Each structure stands twice: as structure tokens, then as C-alpha cells.
Amino acid sequence: MSRTMEWTVRVDLSEEDGATKAAAVLDTGTAKLTGHGVAHCSPQDPDVPTIGDELAASRAMRDVAAQLMSVADRELGEAGAGSADGPVPPPYAWSDATT
Template identity: 75%
Template sequence: MTRTLEWQVRVGLSEEDGTTRAEAVLDTGSEKLIGHGVARCNPQDVDVPVIGDELAASRAMKDVAAQLMKAADHELETVGAGPASGPVAPPYAWSDTTA
């Protein structure tokens, strides 16, 4: 089976008094996942707005990614393909074994 899909991601940013807030929305066509992220500039640091934008946006997208992974894990369990209980191995890591 061949399929092609396109999911839309929208990231909105706002900054006020050294705090940047981001909202990431993933629209799959059948559902929307909304993630949030915040970045605060340390008063002793130079205020570089783009850094706050990048941190807040990445945190919002990480929130969406966690929600998407949770949904996938649930669907895997529903069809009997995932672990019923217990810890789940980290999805983004190098193997602990050595060659």
C-alpha cells in the first residue's frame, strides 16, 4: 500500500518582558495536537529574541511530539503490538551494547 499525507504544523510566538511563549499546533487532518513552550531570558544575559523564539518553539514542538508518541503507543497497545505495561525504551538513543 502506498500513501502520501501532508500534516500541517503552525507555531505561534509571543514575547513580553523577556519571556517568550510558543504554541505549536499539529493538524493531521483528523485531529489537532497543541503543544506549549516557554523560554525566559536570564536578567544577566544579553536579550537575543531569536534565542527565546528557538527555545520556546522547540519546547512546544517537543510537547507535541510527546503527545504524538503517547497516541502511537496507545494505538500500538490497542492492536496488540506494544507492551501492555512496564517501561518503554527511549525512542531516540544509542544502543547500550558495545560491538
């Protein structure tokens, strides 16, 4: 089976009072997951907005990744692939996975 998919991620950033907030939205075409991240500038640190953007955005995307993993884990269980805590039988297990 061969197929091609395109998923998009949009990251919106805002800054207010030394805090940068990010919302990352993963759109799979059939579902949307939204993750959030925040970065605070310490008073003793220089104000470098790009660093706050990067930290907040990475935290928002990490949140989306965790949500996506939860969805995949649930769907694996529903497909009869077993729990994520134990060995996962083929065809769902990665061929190079180690336990």
C-alpha cells in the first residue's frame, strides 16, 4: 500500500509582560490537536524575544506531540495491538525496536 498525506502545523505566538505564549495547531485533515506553551523571561536575563519564541513554540509542539502519542496509543489498543506498556505484536511493532 502506498499513500501520501500532508499534515500542517500552525504556531501562533504572542508576547506580553515578559511572557511569550504559543499555540500550536496540528491539522491532519480529519482532526485538529492544539498544544500550548509559555516562556517567561527572567528579570536577570537579557530580553531576547527570539529565544522566548523558540521556547514557547517548542513547548507547544511538545504538547501536541504528547497528545498525538496518546491518540496513537489509544488507537493501537482499539486495533488489538496490546498496551503500550508491554510487548507490541506485529504488524504494529517497529522491526528495529528493542525491549
